Amino acid sequence: MKRILATAGLAAMLAALLAACGAPATAPESETGSGDTAPPAGALNIYSARHYDSDKQLYAAFEAETGIKVNVRESGAPELLETMRAEGSRSPADVIIASDAGALYRFQQAGFTQPVRSAALEAAIPARYREENGHWFGLTKRARIIVFDPQLLSDAEVDTYADLAEPGLKGEVCVRSSTNIYNLSLMGELIERNGADAAAEWAKGVAANLARPPQGGDTAQIEAVAAGQCSAALVNHYYWVRLAEGPPEDRQKTSRTRLSFPDQDGAGTHINVTAAAVAANSASPENALRFIEFLATPRGQELLTTETKEFPLVEGAPLPSGLEQLPDFRQSDFAVQNLGQHQAAAQAIFDQAGWN
Known part of the structure; x- marks a missing residue:
């Protein structure tokens, strides 16, 4: 009788072990999915209203410097705003980039940005080019x-x-x-x-x-x-x-x-600005802020403005070719x-x- 019980117990243990090993792991939600799974550690989801090839170089440079994987969704600012309305609190967005302070105002009013503090950004970006409570920061101007x-x-x-x-x-x-x-x-x-x-x-x-x-x-x-x-x-x-x-x-x-x-x-x-914000429901707000701070470095400024021909906002950043044709102006x-x-x-x- 003891032998029968021991054999049965061993069989049950083996069955449980096989079931555990064979059970499929929960797959991470894809960037286009709508589940509740958080994005993987070290990933950053950027919603950008910009459409420039040079931005691909910018994202690659940030990835190389930090090891943080960048996923990008590009569309017009109104379309991104409506996307975030539909996504609600489950939006995967970490960073919002738009090419007008008025557009960032709309995201802020909708509750899609969060206030952040950054000594680096506050030192690099003059106060009149950023939201006073840190909801967004201007990066280039036009x-x-x-x-x-x-x-x-x-x-x-x-x-x-x-x-x-x-x-x-x-x-x-x-x-x-x-x-x-x-x-x-x-x-x-x-x-x-x-x-x-x-x-x-x-x-x-x-x-x-x-x-x-x-x-x-x-x-x-x-x-x-x-x-x-x-x-x-x-x-x-x-x-x-x-x-x-x-x-x-x-x-x-x-x-x-x-x-x-x-x-x-x-x-x-x-004067207006291209600006960036940390999304209100970002799963990686530290990485989001780190990305925006990268955009305010001389290298980030160069990548932001070389193709667009906007003016850099950060002192010491190189001026894009072509702007030397313009006069100094008030x-x-x-x-x-x-x-x-x-x-x-x-x-x-x-x-x-x-x-x-």
Whole structure:
């Protein structure tokens, strides 16, 4: 009887051991999955609204320096925002990157960013280019300028944003849609500086001067000026620099135009930023912050700006080729964290003005 019990006990032990060894291990959730499994240690999930080949080099450089695996999801900022709404608290995002302070404001208002403190970032990034509580940090900056046809207009006719609303430019102005975040952020600063009534009058004046309905991106506005479809257009500086650094047919377009950095005798030219935030539900907030700090090093700044032609924000970072063509100019000292606060009012003003 004892022998039978011993044999049965041994069989049971063997069966349990085989079952344990043969049971499939729980597989980690894929980066496109929606389960509750946390991302593997040493991994970082980046939601980026940027679309540049040089960013692949940036991620590779960070991986090589830290050993942290980078997974990237690229899309437009509005699409990423809606994705995070759908994902809710289960969002795998660790870092959010967007090309406008107004866009980061939307993520922050939706509760998708978290405040962080970093002595390195606070030392490297001037206060007016970051959110005061550490919800996001500006990394590169751009100027919203006027491109014009020097055969048709003088420098004095387009040396302020207000000039674009002057009756003398009727039928001569090209712009992109008012829903574009670049225009909303510019309007946000104008509302803050001049008041809603003055901003509304400006928008009405620009809308009355349009050579065509708002359409296309900033590059399309430069091309329209070069082709004689209009005499002046609002664009970010780097679109012009990229064309000027491009193939002969693109350089020919820029050769037909000139740049105005508006309001040099006033508040200065409107400045915006590309910025990054640590996602609110990040499973790796330390790694996320480490990545953003890497972007604020001279190497990170170089990789961020070499292809985009934005201005580095960190002192001592190399200047991308092509920017030497631009003049020194007075920059607005407006705190970029405030650019998003008037977005609803800005859109209402544009709609009422007929700037669609």
